[in-house]
Amino acid sequence: MDAHGEEGIGSASSQLANLVGLMRMESARDRAGGRAILNALSSALFTLVLRAASEAEEAPKGLLALAGHPRLAPAIAAMFADPTQPWKLPDLADLCGMSRATFMRHFQDRLGCSALDLLTDLRMSLAANELKKPAISTEAVAETVGYQSVSAFRRVFAERMGMTPGEWRRLSHKGEYPAPP
Secondary structure, three states, X not given: OOOOOXXXXXXXXXXXXXXXXXXXXXXXXXXXXXXXXXXXXXXXXXXXXXXXXXXXXXXXXXXXXXXXXXXXXXXXXXXXXXXOOOOOHHHHXXXXXXXXXXXXXXXXXXXXXXXXXXXXXXXXXXHHHHHOOOOOOHHHHHHHOOOOOHHHHXXXXXHHHOOOHHHHHHHHHXXXXXXXX
């Protein structure tokens, strides 16, 4: 929608579609500077997604909704900057200047899950990427993403990803790049 509520060539969603098309074209070709162009276009993509969300009739949900909630920003930034840190709810609430209960309520209302669920999802995404590297053991991956117990890591990974770390690794090495459930 543009500023007048009409879909058109200047609308954020139209610009977004054009940008995604350009990014697909760049990624499909092996041309000089292609990676640099994709990196630059990724910043524009993020900004256009935020613009499109702000112009949408429905309020954004999920992580996008958090972009419009500056009081939660310190905790979100801290978790994304260092997801391996052993974050506790009181620590995250303190970063935002909120009580634990208020922080939990705001986070749940905005994202639909708890801060610790988001942290676990971040860790499992990092782990999934690390498991694609053949030289890194599952034990090392567990430690890298903040788990001291390999069995706890394996259990959480299987719950979140729908398969064990070993199964994930085998599929990714076959080039099948499994997608999380």
